[in-house]
Amino acid sequence: MTAAAAVRDPPPALEPLREIQLRLADLGRAELAALLSPVVERLREPLPPGELATAARYAIDFCRELYGNARSGDALPLARAVLFQASMANDPVLERRACNVCGLLAADTGDVVEAVEHYVKALRVAGGDRFESSGIWNNIGLAMGIAGNYEMAGRCYQRAIDLVGTGAGPLYVRYAACINLAQSQLETGAHREGLSSAERAKSEETAQLRAADAMGPLRLRRNLVRLLVALGRIPEAEPYVSEAAALGKAIGTPRAAIAAALARSAYELAAGRTDVALTRLEAALTRAREVPAALRDTLASLARAEEEAGNSERALLRLGELSEHVYRSAVERARGHVELATLGGPEWISLDHAREQARARLVSKVAPARQPEGWAVLDRLAVSAAMRIDRTGWHGKRVGALSKALAIASGVDPLRALEIGLAAEVHDIGMLSVPEEILAKKTPLTGAERAIVRRHVDAGAEMLSDDRHPRVFLAREIVRYHHARWDGCGYPERVGGRFIPFAARVCAIADAYDAMVFGLDSCAATPMDRALAELRREAGGQFDPELVATFDRLVRSETEDLGVDLASASGMEGFQELVNALQEDRGFV
Amino acid sequence: MKGTGIDAKGQRMLELLAEGASARVVARKMGYSEGTTRVYLHNLYRAIGVGNKTEAVIWYLNRARPAEARPAPSLPSVAPSLAGPDASTASFGEMALAEDLYTALGAMSGFIGPYGHVWEAGLRLKGASLDEKLVPRRAQSRLLWRALLKGDFGYGKMLHDDGAAERMVVDAPSDAVILAALLLLGGYTAAGERVASHLALKRKGAAGISAREASLLRALRDSVEGDGEAGLAALHELASESGRASPVKQEAMVALFHAYRARRDGERARATADCVWAEAESARQQLEAMGVRPLAREASLPRPARVSARESSTARERAAAGR
Numbered sequence: 001m002t003a004a005a006a007v008r009d010p011p012p013a014l015e016p017l018r019e020i021q022l023r024l025a026d027l028g029r030a031e032l033a034a035l036l037s038p039v040v041e042r043l044r045e046p047l048p049p050g051e052l053a054t055a056a057r058y059a060i061d062f063c064r065e066l067y068g069n070a071r072s073g074d075a076l077p078l079a080r081a082v083l084f085q086a087s088m089a090n091d092p093v094l095e096r097r098a099c100n101v102c103g104l105l106a107a108d109t110g111d112v113v114e115a116v117e118h119y120v121k122a123l124r125v126a127g128g129d130r131f132e133s134s135g136i137w138n139n140i141g142l143a144m145g146i147a148g149n150y151e152m153a154g155r156c157y158q159r160a161i162d163l164v165g166t167g168a169g170p171l172y173v174r175y176a177a178c179i180n181l182a183q184s185q186l187e188t189g190a191h192r193e194g195l196s197s198a199e200r201a202k203s204e205e206t207a208q209l210r211a212a213d214a215m216g217p218l219r220l221r222r223n224l225v226r227l228l229v230a231l232g233r234i235p236e237a238e239p240y241v242s243e244a245a246a247l248g249k250a251i252g253t254p255r256a257a258i259a260a261a262l263a264r265s266a267y268e269l270a271a272g273r274t275d276v277a278l279t280r281l282e283a284a285l286t287r288a289r290e291v292p293a294a295l296r297d298t299l300a301s302l303a304r305a306e307e308e309a310g311n312s313e314r315a316l317l318r319l320g321e322l323s324e325h326v327y328r329s330a331v332e333r334a335r336g337h338v339e340l341a342t343l344g345g346p347e348w349i350s351l352d353h354a355r356e357q358a359r360a361r362l363v364s365k366v367a368p369a370r371q372p373e374g375w376a377v378l379d380r381l382a383v384s385a386a387m388r389i390d391r392t393g394w395h396g397k398r399v400g401a402l403s404k405a406l407a408i409a410s411g412v413d414p415l416r417a418l419e420i421g422l423a424a425e426v427h428d429i430g431m432l433s434v435p436e437e438i439l440a441k442k443t444p445l446t447g448a449e450r451a452i453v454r455r456h457v458d459a460g461a462e463m464l465s466d467d468r469h470p471r472v473f474l475a476r477e478i479v480r481y482h483h484a485r486w487d488g489c490g491y492p493e494r495v496g497g498r499f500i501p502f503a504a505r506v507c508a509i510a511d512a513y514d515a516m517v518f519g520l521d522s523c524a525a526t527p528m529d530r531a532l533a534e535l536r537r538e539a540g541g542q543f544d545p546e547l548v549a550t551f552d553r554l555v556r557s558e559t560e561d562l563g564v565d566l567a568s569a570s571g572m573e574g575f576q577e578l579v580n581a582l583q584e585d586r587g588f589v
Numbered sequence: 590m591k592g593t594g595i596d597a598k599g600q601r602m603l604e605l606l607a608e609g610a611s612a613r614v615v616a617r618k619m620g621y622s623e624g625t626t627r628v629y630l631h632n633l634y635r636a637i638g639v640g641n642k643t644e645a646v647i648w649y650l651n652r653a654r655p656a657e658a659r660p661a662p663s664l665p666s667v668a669p670s671l672a673g674p675d676a677s678t679a680s681f682g683e684m685a686l687a688e689d690l691y692t693a694l695g696a697m698s699g700f701i702g703p704y705g706h707v708w709e710a711g712l713r714l715k716g717a718s719l720d721e722k723l724v725p726r727r728a729q730s731r732l733l734w735r736a737l738l739k740g741d742f743g744y745g746k747m748l749h750d751d752g753a754a755e756r757m758v759v760d761a762p763s764d765a766v767i768l769a770a771l772l773l774l775g776g777y778t779a780a781g782e783r784v785a786s787h788l789a790l791k792r793k794g795a796a797g798i799s800a801r802e803a804s805l806l807r808a809l810r811d812s813v814e815g816d817g818e819a820g821l822a823a824l825h826e827l828a829s830e831s832g833r834a835s836p837v838k839q840e841a842m843v844a845l846f847h848a849y850r851a852r853r854d855g856e857r858a859r860a861t862a863d864c865v866w867a868e869a870e871s872a873r874q875q876l877e878a879m880g881v882r883p884l885a886r887e888a889s890l891p892r893p894a895r896v897s898a899r900e901s902s903t904a905r906e907r908a909a910a911g912r
Contacts, residue, residue, distance in 0.1 A: 371716035413875045498638025561800030587703030589711035
């Protein structure tokens with residue numbers, strides 16, 4: 001698709017895009033944004049109807065090209081402008097395509113909530129068209145996969161498959177959904193089901209489908225190899241390895257070569273040729289350093305391979321590099337989103353940041369309080385981050401509601417309590433920086449992995465570094481200190497007692513309670529009163545004893561109001577009712 | 590400063606810091622060496638849980654200043670320490686008794702009750718805005734709240750007779766609670782009972798009333814039948830709950846005022862009215878601390894519309910001559 005876009009001449013309205021296309025590889029982020037902005041401005045006003053269709057098609061193809069070059073964040077404003085044009089012109093086909101590309105870009109930059117919003121809009125536009133809807137569900141699944149929520153992703157793919165039914169004939173959407181489903185099942189450890197999905201995709205494959213999307217068949221081979229190896233059926237994997245190698249050579253892009261190498265090394269590792277596998281992976285890594293999009297997978301495979309080969313030190317090294325890579329890109333992406341939302345540009349990382357901050361705190365005492373700029377983006381990112389640890393993604397919202405109620409109950413002014421609650425909603429935003437492999441792990445974490453998970457605290461603080469608004473400052477304190485323990489044994493180290501900011505102490509209790517009752521962190525869901533007892537046991541150790549007592553009273557009185565039985569209620573039923581009651585607007589705050 | 594574990598010395602130091610004094614100045618003013626002062630200061634920071642001087646000052650300004658300005662009045666037993674709007678002639682409570690709470694509170698009534706100024710500020714903090722759905726919702730609540738403050742029980746009866754009660758029980762249970770309170774306080778006991786029992790039934794469904802609202806209704810019902818002492822005690826309990834500034838608390842206060850007034854217990858009614866004032870005042874101060882001043886938008890005297898430059902200069906000369 002990119003080749004076709006490259007040869008075609010841009011329509012007059014989009015003339016500047018030609019120059020970008022020619023110099024894309026050498027353009028920095030700021031330069032690219034500067035070049036794109038006139039085009040975006042132009043697209044903000046209605047185009048003449050004759051020109052609209054070609055211009056929008058061209059722009060959509062251009063966005064996809066940027067996506068292919070790992071510049072999704074930069075393409076997002078352009079895609080949004082196209083969507084605006086399409087919805088103004090009332091052209092359903094164009095609107096659906098624009099929604100799809102917006103969703104694709106948003107998901108790639110880590111904003112899953114925005115992506116899903118776009119896809120839902122696309123679904124509405126697609127109406128009853130089963131094939132289109134199936135494709136969109138497939139995309140929603142991909143977004144969920146990027147968020148690290150493979151279980152949800154699997155359900156989306158299943159839905160995509162169900163929508164087109166078992167009708168005859170090779171169908172591209174069903175084929176793609178089967179490949180994706182196999183991958184998500186591989187990630188969640190359901191190897192047997194994954195294998196049957198992959199085989200279904202295999203049986204559907206035709207030369208035509210292979211021509212339509214070259215990477216699909218290669219990914220299918222790679223997943224087949226990994227699934228067969230995981231099931232211990234190593235000899236059966238061999239033909240797929242050679243097929244993958246042939247495909248990789250035929251496609252010829254570095255990305256394909258890396259995928260083929262990964263498939264081959266997985267097989268060699270299982271067959272006992274460890275050294276060969278490791279050498280192959282090292283070579284793949286060297287190549288992957290030039291293709292940022294493939295770096296994550298390669299590093300993860302290499303870390304896994306080194307661990308299996310018994311080189312735990314080298315495995316740690318690779319794991320460290322992987323976490324560093326994910327950390328950097330997560331922080332960068334979050335900041336990019338905030339920048340995009342506030343249109344402020346990066347000048348807030350200025351030298352007199354400290355002075356700005358002090359001034360802002362003074363101003364906050366005299367100017368009416370309102371929502372900080374770009375807060376909506378942070379909120380959405382926090383939901384994306386929460387999806388990694390909570391299936392529903394509402395962990396942050398629940399903790400926010402509990403924190404607000406606890407703050408009010410401990411005598412904080414209502415509006416201040418409201419701020420604490422809103423700030424506590426984003427407390428796990430730093431989870432975006434933890435590789436999914438670690439969070440999805442069923443076995444206990446090793447020391448190094450635990451250290452990586454602990455870094456989410458720093459990542460969150462870095463994402464929220466624009467603390468010119470008191471709420472962002474508050475959120476930053478919460479993010480940084482919500483794992484600090486009252487006795488000083490938590491992290492960051494040597495912070496304890498009243499040195500922990502009040503809001504962070506409140507949030508720590510709400511966070512722990514929600515995690516216990518909902519059964520996050522791979523522990524079973526606990527009834528609400530057992531969780532309360534657990535909190536009381538940790539009062540003075542992990543938590544502020546005064547606040548624990550207040551929280552205990554609060555939960556008891558509120559659940560009595562609602563008629564919820566503490567001894568049996570956990571997870572979805574009673575606890576959800578409590579949180580809903582706390583969130584309800586009764587004309588108060 | 591009670592309850593924070595800061596002694597008089599610490600208090601004095603914080604005061605000096607808040608005035609902008611450095612450690613050296615603090616040392617000189619308090620007669621210690623500079624090193625001793627630094628040690629004291631660091632112990633002080635640890636005690637209040639802050640990391641540096643700026644945070645200590647912010648802590649002090651947030652905590653200590655409003656506490657000084659806002660002595661918490663307690664319900665009837667203690668005389669209110671905050672005088673009303675016209676301290677030279679009458680206390681707020683006396684004005685409220687002579688007129689009614691709404692007239693006496695004036696513009697301050699916007700600071701209490703459901704959907705008041707605090708709610709509006711909260712809405713802005715959440716990044717939401719008043720939309721078409723919220724405006725009528727809010728208007729209805731505010732009208733009921735005004736009727737409750739005014740003691741305009743006939744308004745409740747009128748709404749009830751128009752059949753608005755059934756709709757309200759389903760759409761806006763919190764408003765129906767105020768309506769039931771109006772009916773019960775106004776002596777329309779049968780109507781009030783009916784609304785209250787509808788509300789109690791509704792609890793099984795989606796949006797119902799909270800248990801605190803239910804106990805408010807129960808207390809009201811008890812207070813109007815028999816000698817009503819138990820009901821009054823329950824109302825007092827709800828109205829004096831500490832740490833929870835919520836509409837239910839404020840509704841209970843106003844209901845208590847009406848109940849005392851109906852029994853011609855002027856002393857207690859007056860003191861209760863003073864508490865209502867204090868509640869509104871504390872909400873106003875809290876909003877002001879956050880930079881929201883709903884009542885003071887513009888503070889310059891406007892010139893009369895049709896005055897020429899010459900006329901105004903003549904007026905100035907005349908004023909100067911008169912002086």
